Amino acid sequence: MDLANLLESCRAGDELAWEMLVRQTQSRVYGIAMTYVRDRDEARDLSQDIFVRVYRNLDGCKDADRFLPWLVRIARNACIDHLRRRKARPPARDIPADEALRLVAPDEAPDEEMERQARRRVVETALHSLSEINREIILLKDMQGLALEEIARLLNLPLGTVKSRSSRARLELAKAVQDLVGPAGAEATA
Amino acid sequence: MNTRCTAWEALLDAHLGGGLAADDAAFFRSHAAACDRCRDLLRLVSADLPALAGEEAPRLADSVIAVTSGPACGRAEALLGARPDGGLSADESLLLQGHLDHCRACADLALTLESALATVRELAEPELDPAFTFDVLRATSATRARKRGGALPRLADRFGAWWQGQAARPQFAWEVAFAATVVLVLLFGTPLSPARRAPAKALAAVQASPGWMIDTAGDLTGVAGERIGGVRQDVTERRNRTAPDRADLLRHGREAGAALLHGNFDTAAQRLRAAGGDLTRLWRDWRDDGSAAAD
Ligand SMILES: [Zn+2]
Numbered sequence: 001m002d003l004a005n006l007l008e009s010c011r012a013g014d015e016l017a018w019e020m021l022v023r024q025t026q027s028r029v030y031g032i033a034m035t036y037v038r039d040r041d042e043a044r045d046l047s048q049d050i051f052v053r054v055y056r057n058l059d060g061c062k063d064a065d066r067f068l069p070w071l072v073r074i075a076r077n078a079c080i081d082h083l084r085r086r087k088a089r090p091p092a093r094d095i096p097a098d099e100a101l102r103l104v105a106p107d108e109a110p111d112e113e114m115e116r117q118a119r120r121r122v123v124e125t126a127l128h129s130l131s132e133i134n135r136e137i138i139l140l141k142d143m144q145g146l147a148l149e150e151i152a153r154l155l156n157l158p159l160g161t162v163k164s165r166s167s168r169a170r171l172e173l174a175k176a177v178q179d180l181v182g183p184a185g186a187e188a189t190a
Numbered sequence: 191m192n193t194r195c196t197a198w199e200a201l202l203d204a205h206l207g208g209g210l211a212a213d214d215a216a217f218f219r220s221h222a223a224a225c226d227r228c229r230d231l232l233r234l235v236s237a238d239l240p241a242l243a244g245e246e247a248p249r250l251a252d253s254v255i256a257v258t259s260g261p262a263c264g265r266a267e268a269l270l271g272a273r274p275d276g277g278l279s280a281d282e283s284l285l286l287q288g289h290l291d292h293c294r295a296c297a298d299l300a301l302t303l304e305s306a307l308a309t310v311r312e313l314a315e316p317e318l319d320p321a322f323t324f325d326v327l328r329a330t331s332a333t334r335a336r337k338r339g340g341a342l343p344r345l346a347d348r349f350g351a352w353w354q355g356q357a358a359r360p361q362f363a364w365e366v367a368f369a370a371t372v373v374l375v376l377l378f379g380t381p382l383s384p385a386r387r388a389p390a391k392a393l394a395a396v397q398a399s400p401g402w403m404i405d406t407a408g409d410l411t412g413v414a415g416e417r418i419g420g421v422r423q424d425v426t427e428r429r430n431r432t433a434p435d436r437a438d439l440l441r442h443g444r445e446a447g448a449a450l451l452h453g454n455f456d457t458a459a460q461r462l463r464a465a466g467g468d469l470t471r472l473w474r475d476w477r478d479d480g481s482a483a484a485d
């Protein structure tokens with residue numbers, strides 16, 4: 001079933017279609033939530049709220065080609081609302097960089113898996129060291145693969161600004177990773 | 191450098207041109223053999239360009255760059271950052287690659303960037319527990335029910351059908367715990383639910399049988415659904431106000447349910463106490479709008 005039909009069925013109230021749409025997009029939504037709040041439980045609850053919003057607004061997405069940007073927009077708004085509300089409450093504990101590096105996978109995990117997880121933690125930590133706007137641009141462009149034009153619309157910024165920011169944000173990310181683990185060459189020869 | 195060197199240099203052009211007189215040639219050769227400075231100079235001016243390029247060119251290029259444009263790393267970084275957007279011209283790509291072949295720092299940065307972006311793409315879709323989809327479906331069907339204002343019997347039907355469908359799956363135990371928590375939230379997280387003796391009811395809900403949970407969830411959300419229409423604004427505010435409490439409750443309830451199902455009673459009791467605290471807070475926040483005059 002293609003996305004257009006799936007959306008049409010969802011709008012018509014078909015629960016199975018809605019279930020399939022949720023299954024197909026839940027990891028992506030969770031990934032977005034995780035870039036705003038690092039706590040897994042919190043991101044999970046937030047993802048659920050996002051889907052409730054998606055469900056309530058299904059009529060707002062007429063064009064299947066624009067579904068992804070539409071979904072990302074809803075997810076982003078929900079995340080921002082959530083952070084705004086959370087400000088009144090103590091923030092979730094942020095894992096300090098060196099601690100993040102020491103956290104490793106369970107013993108039975110093969111080396112490769114451990115390495116992958118360690119690499120993910122480093123990048124997560126680096127992402128969270130960026131400014132909010134730079135992190136968002138990486139989220140939208142490099143993580144979710146939105147077109148620069150979509151991002152410009154979403155963030156309400158001129159295309160040229162998004163372009164130059166996207167370029168700078170990536171460099172900042174790479175440098176933040178280097179700050180955490182040293183230059184790539186050193187790692188490769190170690 | 192002395193007068194002999196000066197004399198030797200005066201002959202250099204003639205030597206390179208091949209027009210050196212015999213006497214001069216003898217002097218030219220013997221001084222070059224004896225004087226390091228002049229020998230180096232001779233080698234430099236008479237060396238083939240390709241031979242020179244092998245050893246001297248990179249340093250030469252560096253010094254040329256240093257006195258002209260300054261280090262090219264800044265420009266290379268700008269291109270590196272822009273490259274994933276696909277906006278580089280063929281010439282720019284070529285120039286960038288040329289720099290990366292010779293600049294260790296930029297090559298490292300390029301490597302780190304490439305690997306970081308690959309990881310970022312991995313982070314796009316992290317794994318979720320299997321109960322998540324169910325959780326969403328529950329939440330959205332509650333939304334639908336509220337929208338329709340009272341079409342709640344279907345909810346219980348669907349919950350029952352879900353239950354039967356899930357019972358055979360290995361994740362079932364975990365999901366039972368989760369379902370118990372969902373009922374908790376439906377019971378005490380919904381408006382107008384009679385939650386005065388909340389902690390005791392929480393315990394009862396977690397320990398109750400599936401049938402009891404199905405019935406109770408259906409009844410209570412039905413009541414709530416019918417009465418929400420007129421007070422939607424108020425309800426929205428209350429829901430927002432209690433959202434953090436409900437998140438806490440959900441987490442503690444989930445942990446308590448899981449612990450119970452694994453026979454881990456100490457942990458379960460502890461989590462239930464926490465959930466009880468959450469419920470008390472939730473109920474207080476639900477009733478109290480923050481303006482001290484309320485209540
Ligand atoms: Zn000399």
Ligand SMILES: [Zn+2]
Pocket residue numbers: 262263264266289293294295296297
């Ligand atoms: Zn460089």
